[in-house]
Amino acid sequence: METHDSISIDARAILGLQLPTDPRWVNLAERSLEDILSDHAYCEQKAAASCISLIQRYNQKEKLVISLAPIVTEEWGHFRLVLAELQKRNLKLGRQRKDEYANALFSFCQTGGAEEGRLLDQLLIMAMIEARSCERFKRLSEGLEDEYLRRFYRRFMESEAGHYTLFIDLAETYIDKEKVRKRWQEWLEHESNVISKLDVRGDRIH
Numbered sequence: 001m002e003t004h005d006s007i008s009i010d011a012r013a014i015l016g017l018q019l020p021t022d023p024r025w026v027n028l029a030e031r032s033l034e035d036i037l038s039d040h041a042y043c044e045q046k047a048a049a050s051c052i053s054l055i056q057r058y059n060q061k062e063k064l065v066i067s068l069a070p071i072v073t074e075e076w077g078h079f080r081l082v083l084a085e086l087q088k089r090n091l092k093l094g095r096q097r098k099d100e101y102a103n104a105l106f107s108f109c110q111t112g113g114a115e116e117g118r119l120l121d122q123l124l125i126m127a128m129i130e131a132r133s134c135e136r137f138k139r140l141s142e143g144l145e146d147e148y149l150r151r152f153y154r155r156f157m158e159s160e161a162g163h164y165t166l167f168i169d170l171a172e173t174y175i176d177k178e179k180v181r182k183r184w185q186e187w188l189e190h191e192s193n194v195i196s197k198l199d200v201r202g203d204r205i206h
C-alpha cells in the first residue's frame with residue numbers, strides 16, 4: 001500500500017501512538033548514519049523473519065499466509081535497499097545490537113492461555129513495531145538535512161503504514177473486533193511506557 005497521504009498517516013498516528021518521538025532523536029541519528037542504517041537494516045531483516053515465523057506457525061490460517069507472503073518479499077527488499085545505501089556511502093553493516101525495544105514488547109506477549117490470545121498478541125506486537133517504525137521514518141523524512149535521505153525515508157514510512165494496518169486487519173479477521181480494540185489499547189499503553197524508559201539514542205531506530 002503506497003497510497004496513504006501524510007494527512008491520513010498523521011491521523012492514524014494520533015489515533016495510535018501515545019508518545020511522540022523525542023525531537024532530538026533525528027539530529028542524533030543524522031550524526032550516526034552508519035549505526036542508524038545498520039540498525040534499520042536489521043529491523044527490516046527481523047520483520048521479514050517474523051512474517052516467515054507467523055506463516056510457519058499459522059499455516060492453516062489461509063488469509064494470514066496469503067497476506068504475509070508478499071510482506072516477506074517486501075521487507076527483504078527493504079533490507080536490500082538499506083544495504084545498498086550503506087554500500088553507496090562506503091559504510092559497513094555493523095553488528096546486530098540487542099533490541100531493547102522489541103524485547104520489552106515481547107515481554108508483554110501472552111505465552112500461555114488460549115491460542116486466540118497468543119495469536120492476537122503476535123499480530124499486535126507486529127502492528128506495534130510497524131506503527132512506531134512508521135512514526136520514526138516520518139520523523140527522518142521530515143527532519144534530516146540530506147534531501148535524498150528524506151525521500152528515502154518517506155518511502156519507508158508509506159510502506160510501514162500499510163503494514164501496521166494489515167496486522168490489525170488480520171487480527172480482526174480471526175478475533176472479535178472488540179477484543180482486538182481493547183487489547184490494542186493495552187499495547188499502546190505498554191509501548192508508551194517502554195519508549196519513555198529508553199534512552200534517546202541516535203544509533204537505534206527504536
Ligand SMILES: [Fe+2]
Pocket residue numbers: 044047074075078159160
Ligand atoms: Fe519494512
Ligand SMILES: [Fe+2]
Pocket residue numbers: 047075130159160163
Ligand atoms: Fe514493515
